[in-house]
Amino acid sequence: MSDYLFDNVAAETEGRFSVLEERYDPVSTRQLALTGVTSGWRCLEVGGGGGSLGDWLGAQVGPDGEVTVTDLEPRWAATRSRPAHVRLLRHDIVRDPLPGRDYDLVHARLVLLHLPERLSVLRRLVSALRPGGWLVLEEFDCGWMPVLAAPDEEAAKLFERVHATLMGLVERAGGDPLWGRRVFGVMRQAGLTDVTATTYAEAWAGGGTGIALHRHNTDQVAGALAEAGITDEELARFRALLADPAFVMNSYPMVSARGRRPAGTTQATTR
């Protein structure tokens, strides 16, 4: 099993998935559409979380295509009904054999950032593509999220301190908070062609849906934050700040990168 920090068993998971779906699905679906995904394509959605993007892909490829949605813990995606050509699989992308090969499109959003084995997983995802197939990776760059407005300077400093501590926990679990800015380069190094990337960010005001992501994440690891030196009083002020419309911060910028497996390359093994 992975040491994934925000495991999907915790109660906070549902809230986290609904923020990701609401704030980032419109971006992801635009990016995925740029690959030309259409009727009959075979797609792999890795670490599909709540399952919304797998369902969107299912609608694009129709019954002549197929979509495999994987997750270490697929219980949330399993609550949605889906057509027969969209398959949901409990699957560890680090350790299990790939669920298939020759995919037209492989997509993962906010998964590799958390995996210590992210580079070998990237190579595995490339090997799962047919020649000419697309890999789309979408990852946060957690290193650029300035506070845009705050009731006072103290509030901005508190946010930065709690968030920096949270990022320390991500790193301790083997994650890379700056992975988003590295994705373009590693996709090129992995031999993909036509690599391109777009970055999306928006303002998140206290009390809004986006900023609630910080509430879900910090609630889930509150014990570890306390061990890392965040006091109960600081956490309470942090939570109040997230509900205060006078506090506005930049969202996590999401880098959406896509590239193609070169045509004519030999098929690697799935393991």
Ligand SMILES: C[S@@+](CC[C@H](N)C(=O)[O-])C[C@H]1O[C@@H](n2cnc3c(N)ncnc32)[C@H](O)[C@@H]1O
């Ligand atoms: C931050 S969530 C993102 C979920 C979804 N991709 C989205 O963007 O809405 C990360 C997801 O990756 C899954 N995950 C973590 N490690 C994994 C692994 N080794 N294999 C497959 N899925 C994994 C988690 O269970 C979780 O659903």
